[in-house]
Amino acid sequence: MLNAKTIEIVKTTAPLLEETGPKLTAHFYERMFIHNPELKNIFNMSNQRNGDQREALFNAIITYAKNIDNLPALHEAVEKIAHKHTSFQITKNQYQIVGRHLLASIDDFFSPGQEVIDAWEEAYGVLANIFIEREEQLYQENENLAGGWRGLREFELIEKRSESENICSFVFKPVDGKPVSAFKPGQYLGIYxxxxxxxxxxxxxxxxxxxxxxxxxxxxxxxxxxxxxxxxLHDELNLGDTVKLTSPAGDFFMEVEENTPVVLVSAGVGLTPTFSMLETLKDHKAPVTWVHATENGKQHAFKQHVNQIVDANDNMNSLVWYNTPTEEDCIGDDYHFSGFVDLNEFEDAVKRDKVQIYFCGPVGFMQHIARQLVELGVPRKQFHYECFGPHKIV
Incomplete structure (x- = not known):
């Protein structure tokens, strides 16, 4: 536990850090990659160039500082990040490296004195230990599952199939010939x-x-x-090639009882986790509503497969939006509406008692869906989303 003096120092110096914006974290990454260039094989360097990772770390630091006297408020964020870290195989030693360069960056920017640096060092240590302990739990849980493993496992590409003009599916089988562990629909794999x-x-x-x-x-x-x-993956990875994968992870997943109504809403490639959910719901007893938005028929992935599942289950319904349908697209067969998804078109479905709603897609799309759910009075605990970046949806 942090003492009162440390909490006070961190909270009073947090606004100073906040004024720098992501400049502080940009300095941190530049410093770290100079002294520890091996970490360029861990971090997404594309996100370094476009600034996404710097923004994400900056937001995390400020959020932690503001909630340092209320750590339970960080539970949801910790869970999401911990799952992500397991797919990167983050180690205790890497937390020490990050901490060292973060403190040095604070000192470089502000020269705040040893008392402040010591307080931030103590605060960072507490947060790092929270992550280290939770991630070790996840590593052990994944390892102990039937078909599970810890670390990296080699897989062979056995099927490669185009789903639309810009989406391709890849099926992998373990080289060791052993079974793979189960996952919760909505989760992801780490691929190296x-x-x-x-x-x-x-x-x-x-x-x-x-x-x-x-x-x-x-x-x-x-x-x-x-x-x-x-x-x-699209151009170079061929049948018979191998990659290394980490165990399934992610805190966005579907877990519902068979009598719970479900609504699945997606846009673009955001349908990948919701399609996993749809396949899992083939024998579901309660109503299931599938809603998907895409640009046009050329970019409409899994169309036939979705139709087969929905047509085979009387409790399922499908609604599709095309943003800019082409002349070749056939309304009624390929899609039902044009423009942006309007929840009023299936208001009854999202207002069913105890309904669980899962949605995924570009940030703007998810904000659009979340606002409509709030306006329709759907309780926050009944909708869940996956965000692929440092953005807040609701």
């Missing part, structure tokens, strides 16, 4: 890519896009403009 075509080892997280299988995992990846890994 090493190639002479890439400057550093690249690590990414991609949502699992199928229901649980005994011996394979499937991810579905959108080709991103300038995306190092997505383009590598």
């Amino acid at each position: 890519i090493q190639s002479d075509k890439l400057e550093f080892q690249e690590i990414r997280q991609y949502s699992l896009s199928s229901s649980v299988q005994d011996s394979t995992y499937r991810i579905s990846v959108k080709r991103e403009s300038g995306g190092l890994v997505s383009n590598y």
